[in-house]
Amino acid sequence: xxxxxxxxxxxYPSSKLGRKDLIKLETEELPARVLQHIAVVCAGVSIKxxxxxxxxxxxxxxxxxxxxxxxxxxxxxxITQFERDVVTRFRCVDAESQRFRCAFxxxxxxxxxxxxIA
Ligand SMILES: [Zn+2]
Numbered sequence: 629x630x631x632x633x634x635x636x637x638x639x640y641p642s643s644k645l646g647r648k649d650l651i652k653l654e655t656e657e658l659p660a661r662v663l664q665h666i667a668v669v670c671a672g673v674s675i676k677x678x679x680x681x682x683x684x685x686x687x688x689x690x691x692x693x694x695x696x697x698x699x700x701x702x703x704x705x706x707i708t709q710f711e712r713d714v715v716t717r718f719r720c721v722d723a724e725s726q727r728f729r730c731a732f733x734x735x736x737x738x739x740x741x742x743x744x745i746a
Pocket of ligand 1 (some may be wrong): 629701702706707708730732733734
């Protein structure tokens with residue numbers, strides 16, 4: 629996604645949240661990869677598609693059950709550190725505390741300690 633016009637708005641009134649921020653992107657569709665990344669970095673955010681000045685579609689992105697190729701394992705002994713061709717896989721073991729288990733070394737990490745792959 630390149631050359632997309634983006635507008636950022638802060639502190640809009642919200643009946644549900646009190647205040648909210650928004651990012652407006654002038655683009656056709658958000659690629660699945662971008663939606664997956666949004667779900668990991670800001671789960672719970674809502675995305676609205678506007679067509680002809682009306683909300684056409686609304687989704688609330690949830691923390692994924694499984695992250696494939698989206699993060700690097702922090703365990704220095706994990707095989708994914710040595711075999712760079714191996715696609716990492718992390719399964720959510722606790723959504724509330726946002727903890728994920730590496731499918732290869734089985735170590736559990738809080739989401740904020742994983743290095744996300746852009
Ligand atoms: Zn690992």
